[in-house]
Amino acid sequence: MKRSINAVINKSFALQKMQAGKPIIIDFQKTNFQKIYFPRSNRRDWKNWHWQIKNSITDLDRLDEILGIDPVEKAGLEDLNIKLPLRITPYYADLIHSLGKDHPLRRTVIPSLNEFQKSFGEAADPLHEENDKKVPGLVHRYPDRVLVLLTDFCSANCRYCTRSRLVGQTKMICDFEKVFLYIQEHKEIRDVLLSGGDPLTLEDSKLEFYLQKLRAIKHVEIIRIGTKVPAVLPQRVTVQLVNILKKYHPLLMSIHFTHSDELTPECRTACNMLADAGIPLGSQTVLLKDINDSASSLKKLFHELLKVRVKPYYLYQCDPIFGSAHFRTSVSKGIEIISQLRGHTSGYAVPTYVIDAPGGGGKIPLQPKYLVDENSDYVFLKNYEDNFYAYPKIK
Numbered sequence: 001m002k003r004s005i006n007a008v009i010n011k012s013f014a015l016q017k018m019q020a021g022k023p024i025i026i027d028f029q030k031t032n033f034q035k036i037y038f039p040r041s042n043r044r045d046w047k048n049w050h051w052q053i054k055n056s057i058t059d060l061d062r063l064d065e066i067l068g069i070d071p072v073e074k075a076g077l078e079d080l081n082i083k084l085p086l087r088i089t090p091y092y093a094d095l096i097h098s099l100g101k102d103h104p105l106r107r108t109v110i111p112s113l114n115e116f117q118k119s120f121g122e123a124a125d126p127l128h129e130e131n132d133k134k135v136p137g138l139v140h141r142y143p144d145r146v147l148v149l150l151t152d153f154c155s156a157n158c159r160y161c162t163r164s165r166l167v168g169q170t171k172m173i174c175d176f177e178k179v180f181l182y183i184q185e186h187k188e189i190r191d192v193l194l195s196g197g198d199p200l201t202l203e204d205s206k207l208e209f210y211l212q213k214l215r216a217i218k219h220v221e222i223i224r225i226g227t228k229v230p231a232v233l234p235q236r237v238t239v240q241l242v243n244i245l246k247k248y249h250p251l252l253m254s255i256h257f258t259h260s261d262e263l264t265p266e267c268r269t270a271c272n273m274l275a276d277a278g279i280p281l282g283s284q285t286v287l288l289k290d291i292n293d294s295a296s297s298l299k300k301l302f303h304e305l306l307k308v309r310v311k312p313y314y315l316y317q318c319d320p321i322f323g324s325a326h327f328r329t330s331v332s333k334g335i336e337i338i339s340q341l342r343g344h345t346s347g348y349a350v351p352t353y354v355i356d357a358p359g360g361g362g363k364i365p366l367q368p369k370y371l372v373d374e375n376s377d378y379v380f381l382k383n384y385e386d387n388f389y390a391y392p393k394i395k
């Protein structure tokens with residue numbers, strides 16, 4: 001019997017066991033990547049989100065060992081002696097490793113000397129969030145909604161992060177008691193966006209505590225969560241987590257995606273679990289130079305997202321944080337991409353392209369010019385094929 005089980009373990013992916021009358025699948029298959037770089041772990045570890053966080057890449061030597069970095073860049077980064085927040089989950093490192101050295105996703109998480117070059121108009125807090133901070137951890141900019149920065153922790157640190165001044169830096173404090181009182185006292189707040197850092201990296205009990213407290217405030221109509229977990233740590237989307245989330249409807253989720261290659265089977269499962277729990281899912285994508293700045297790349301991403309019930313929601317012009325010039329495209333490029341999507345594919349696959357205005361002006365939508373002229377009788381319009389039409393005015 002023992003020999004036959006071993007044979008199954010060695011030859012196939014999974015072993016079925018009976019537990020409380022239900023079969024559970026134990027996946028014993030390790031990928032080559034796991035065998036080489038995490039040899040003491042097993043497949044159960046790999047599927048455990050705590051293990052993924054604990055074993056994340058957080059220093060340059062380990063990064064070099066696993067993903068290989070340019071020696072000149074590495075020496076330069078070491079010389080600068082600045083502790084850049086660096087974090088990549090083993091899962092995401094495996095994905096990047098498998099995609100090869102030229103894949104654009106590498107640049108989104110691997111530090112570069114370019115981050116130390118300050119260019120025109122860049123700032124640590126270009127959106128002036130600190131100015132709209134009402135209590136520690138709460139930003140109130142728009143009339144009926146607030147942003148709550150629950151944690152400074154992310155399971156993967158994006159090199160172009162708007163909040164790189166805070167994320168992974170242990171400088172951020174969220175005083176939830178004050179946050180709660182502020183929201184309770186401001187009856188105009190009907191929408192609370194939980195972000196950070198990534199709120200889904202909090203333990204279930206802590207996250208549920210926050211959700212419970214917020215849901216108890218009568219004028220809070222919707223709660224939103226901003227996260228990158230399905231893309232970089234899909235193991236976090238457990239049955240327990242979705243069972244908690246679905247207790248606090250209406251709860252919506254905005255998921256950060258960059259490239260269609262992030263839509264792995266694990267990521268698709270995570271999105272489907274969230275969608276099955278009745279959570280409306282939207283995506284947020286930052287337009288990044290030489291990473292996803294083409295209509296074909298983004299169209300593929302948006303189509304794949306719709307297949308897992310994630311509506312492409314926002315396409316962001318990259319915020320001008322310090323050292324972001326190598327990531328930023330021109331605004332005209334963004335508008336050109338939208339004009340290559342609008343009308344050429346389903347409207348559901350076209351997000352709103354926005355600039356989050358430097359100085360704290362909020363999100364400003366940008367789109368190609370479809371309204372070209374008007375006179376006393378008509379407005380003149382241009383369609384996606386550059387054909388002109390006249391719409392009669394009401395007389």
Ligand code: SF4
Pocket residue numbers: 154156157158160161162163164167196197198227228256
């Ligand atoms: S997931 Fe969002 S908050 Fe976290 S590092 Fe990336 S951009 Fe910043």
